[in-house]
Amino acid sequence: MSKLNGKVALITGAGAGIGAGIAKTYAKYGAKLCLVDASPIVEETAAKIHDAFGVEAIGVVADVSKADQLLDAAAKAKEKFGRIDVACCNAGVCRLSPFEEHSAEDLDLTINVNIKGAWNTCKAVIPYMLEQGGGAIVIASSVTGDIVVDPGEASYAMSKAALVGLTKALAVEYAARNIRVNCTQLGYARTPMTEKMALESCPEDPESVFTEMAKAIPMRRLANPTEVGELTAFLGSDEASYLTGSQVVIDGGSTLPETVSMGV
Numbered sequence: 353m354s355k356l357n358g359k360v361a362l363i364t365g366a367g368a369g370i371g372a373g374i375a376k377t378y379a380k381y382g383a384k385l386c387l388v389d390a391s392p393i394v395e396e397t398a399a400k401i402h403d404a405f406g407v408e409a410i411g412v413v414a415d416v417s418k419a420d421q422l423l424d425a426a427a428k429a430k431e432k433f434g435r436i437d438v439a440c441c442n443a444g445v446c447r448l449s450p451f452e453e454h455s456a457e458d459l460d461l462t463i464n465v466n467i468k469g470a471w472n473t474c475k476a477v478i479p480y481m482l483e484q485g486g487g488a489i490v491i492a493s494s495v496t497g498d499i500v501v502d503p504g505e506a507s508y509a510m511s512k513a514a515l516v517g518l519t520k521a522l523a524v525e526y527a528a529r530n531i532r533v534n535c536t537q538l539g540y541a542r543t544p545m546t547e548k549m550a551l552e553s554c555p556e557d558p559e560s561v562f563t564e565m566a567k568a569i570p571m572r573r574l575a576n577p578t579e580v581g582e583l584t585a586f587l588g589s590d591e592a593s594y595l596t597g598s599q600v601v602i603d604g605g606s607t608l609p610e611t612v613s614m615g616v
């Protein structure tokens with residue numbers, strides 16, 4: 353029996369990038385899926401995953417920054433599958449710019465999607481989890497903010513560090529009621545988000561951003577979205593039954609080097 357067999361997972365930001373990688377991995381392990389994304393592409397992603405893995409999957413268009421839309425999405429998952437065992441709060445945005453030029457709009461967007469989006473997702477699923485006697489939540493934080501940061505990432509870093517706080521707060525509050533809450537802290541993966549960031553960082557040669565990034569990572573490569581999916585699947589499964597409030601780094605060793613010159 354596969355580790356997520358029969359479990360129902362609601363995954364936000366599942367239309368593309370890491371979220372689609374998480375969805376594929378959950379499907380591989382037998383989960384039924386409610387895929388949520390602000391983009392209608394999520395319906396296509398759900399159909400492709402259904403065809404490729406033979407699991408039930410629905411796509412729901414919803415903006416995580418809107419609490420009522422998340423309540424509707426969770427209600428659709430409950431109506432279709434009868435329960436929600438796992439929620440992956442993955443939807444996120446990153447707006448790069450020097451701090452003194454960072455607009456109020458970009459700050460609001462980052463807070464609304466990254467922080468309130470996870471908050472709204474947890475609010476929407478926890479009542480079902482309480483009703484059914486438990487569940488698991490996996491929040492996509494990042495190494496950015498809590499551990500490392502690059503210039504221009506102030507609002508993103510702040511939002512991702514805040515998610516570590518949310519993870520711990522909810523883990524403590526719901527531990528005795530059998531809801532586990534953990535977060536992942538990814539280094540870098542190549543996705544539509546990081547391709548846009550690379551283009552903004554170096555419009556004349558965005559590919560060089562990835563090449564240089566890979567050189568600085570001890571494993572000499574970025575993550576694949578399905579590798580993040582594997583960690584997220586473990587944290588959502590019963591195999592992680594004694595893990596709660598944990599922040600798990602998945603970065604190919606990128607946060608390890610102390611210098612770029614010593615011992616090389």
Ligand SMILES: NC(=O)c1ccc[n+]([C@@H]2O[C@H](COP(=O)([O-])OP(=O)(O)OC[C@H]3O[C@@H](n4cnc5c(N)ncnc54)[C@H](O)[C@@H]3O)[C@@H](O)[C@H]2O)c1
Pocket residue numbers: 364365366367368369370371388389390391414415416417442443444445465469492493494495537538539540541542543544545546
């Ligand atoms: N890619 C990386 O290297 C990296 C590193 C660390 C953490 N993360 C985190 O992983 C998550 C996914 O990142 P990604 O690189 O796949 O991003 P992405 O931009 O490539 O994909 C994000 C998906 O979320 C959706 N989305 C955006 N705003 C939304 C909203 N308001 N409501 C619902 N859906 C929305 C988009 O439509 C898209 O399908 C984010 O939380 C990001 O911060 C990514």
